[in-house]
Amino acid sequence: MRRLSRFVVLLFGLNLAAATQAPCIELNDGNKMPIVALGTGRGTASENAPLNEVRQAVYWAIEAGYRHIDTAAIYFDETEVGQGIKDAIDNNLVTREQLFVTTKLWSDKHRQQQVVPALKDSLQKLGLDYVDLYLIHFPVAVKEDFSFDDVDYLETWRGMEEARALGLTRSIGVSNFNASQVDRIITNSRVWPAVNQVEVNPTLTQEALVTHCQELGVAVMAFSPFGFVVSRKRPDAPPPRADDPVLVQMANKYRKSVGQIVLRYLIDRGLIPIPKSVNKKRLAENIDLFDFSLTKEEIQLINRFNKNKRVIDFDEWKDYPYFPYGEY
Numbered sequence: 001m002r003r004l005s006r007f008v009v010l011l012f013g014l015n016l017a018a019a020t021q022a023p024c025i026e027l028n029d030g031n032k033m034p035i036v037a038l039g040t041g042r043g044t045a046s047e048n049a050p051l052n053e054v055r056q057a058v059y060w061a062i063e064a065g066y067r068h069i070d071t072a073a074i075y076f077d078e079t080e081v082g083q084g085i086k087d088a089i090d091n092n093l094v095t096r097e098q099l100f101v102t103t104k105l106w107s108d109k110h111r112q113q114q115v116v117p118a119l120k121d122s123l124q125k126l127g128l129d130y131v132d133l134y135l136i137h138f139p140v141a142v143k144e145d146f147s148f149d150d151v152d153y154l155e156t157w158r159g160m161e162e163a164r165a166l167g168l169t170r171s172i173g174v175s176n177f178n179a180s181q182v183d184r185i186i187t188n189s190r191v192w193p194a195v196n197q198v199e200v201n202p203t204l205t206q207e208a209l210v211t212h213c214q215e216l217g218v219a220v221m222a223f224s225p226f227g228f229v230v231s232r233k234r235p236d237a238p239p240p241r242a243d244d245p246v247l248v249q250m251a252n253k254y255r256k257s258v259g260q261i262v263l264r265y266l267i268d269r270g271l272i273p274i275p276k277s278v279n280k281k282r283l284a285e286n287i288d289l290f291d292f293s294l295t296k297e298e299i300q301l302i303n304r305f306n307k308n309k310r311v312i313d314f315d316e317w318k319d320y321p322y323f324p325y326g327e328y
């Protein structure tokens with residue numbers, strides 16, 4: 001009996017060790033956010049993950065220790081994300097309060113009076129009564145057919161403030177905003193954005209924008225964190241790839257994978273990476289980041305891969321007013 005209970009304790013201990021939890025940072029509104037988020041956007045992955053994989057991936061992620069899930073209305077997977085969360089809560093892996101859920105307002109709902117209904121629609125799909133973070137997905141407004149719609153994102157921000165005041169979201173923020181757009185919101189609003197979610201990875205290091213936001217106390221979430229290090233099946237994909245000697249040497253030094261080196265590089269810059277995976281092993285790997293850190297020199301070495309080259313360029317919208325990406 002004693003041996004059995006010791007065995008049980010050992011198993012329990014091992015189980016705890018297997019699940020890694022990311023620490024939290026405090027946002028500028030006082031809310032706490034875990035610094036690794038699961039990505040659930042499927043369109044940008046090398047292979048578009050079928051919808052039924054999302055529910056399973058969310059469940060496995062929570063099991064592996066993720067407490068932050070990133071989705072968006074335009075991913076059309078909020079229902080599956082919500083099912084994965086419900087499965088995890090029903091199986092007593094977590095409570096709702098222990099989770100941090102982020103979703104985003106799509107560009108065809110930028111008029112002030114559209115924001116609260118759009119969030120309510122997302123909440124219904126997610127099966128939640130609040131999200132932790134609601135983001136304006138992109139500063140440009142479009143009609144349903146993706147043609148330009150002349151709505152200033154400052155008007156959209158008024159709707160975001162309303163959604164927050166109603167308790168439908170705890171924090172509000174933006175995504176794909178450039179430095180002057182972040183400044184313009186701050187100068188003209190009572191509630192500041194808590195977050196700006198932008199693409200950051202070894203070939204799009206975004207040093208100026210990241211520093212600017214961080215100095216203002218706006219946390220920066222890094223999407224497409226692996227950049228072109230993972231295969232994007234694109235002929236124009238710049239180096240480095242997963243076999244790059246600089247990255248492989250760091251991986252060997254820390255006994256980590258190249259993917260983990262790239263994620264840790266972002267964390268060591270104070271960013272919140274959003275790795276997407278539907279693979280159980282890679283999901284666990286992508287949050288197992290808290291028993292090592294890179295040196296300043298190693299961070300600089302990775303910064304040198306910068307090419308100002310985007311995985312996601314929203315090129316079709318480049319001539320619309322409020323388009324955020326200037327020279328690159």
Ligand SMILES: NC(=O)c1ccc[n+]([C@@H]2O[C@H](COP(=O)([O-])OP(=O)(O)OC[C@H]3O[C@@H](n4cnc5c(N)ncnc54)[C@H](OP(=O)(O)O)[C@@H]3O)[C@@H](O)[C@H]2O)c1
Binds near residue numbers: 045312
């Ligand atoms: N705000 C925005 O405008 C915006 C835009 C794009 C993305 N996002 C968010 O950011 C998330 C991540 O971006 P992303 O999906 O473009 O790219 P990503 O996370 O950089 O890369 C995902 C790809 O890498 C593979 N992968 C995952 N972990 C790996 C590892 N450890 N080693 C090797 N390969 C690995 C995945 O395949 P497997 O699934 O097979 O592992 C998938 O093909 C999205 O899901 C979304 O939530 C936001």
Ligand SMILES: *[C@@H]1O[C@H](CO)[C@@H](O)[C@H](O)[C@H]1NC(C)=O
Binds near residue numbers: 179180324
């Ligand atoms: C930021 O976006 C505005 C549009 O709102 C654009 O005019 C400006 O050139 C952009 N700035 C940079 C640095 O890209």
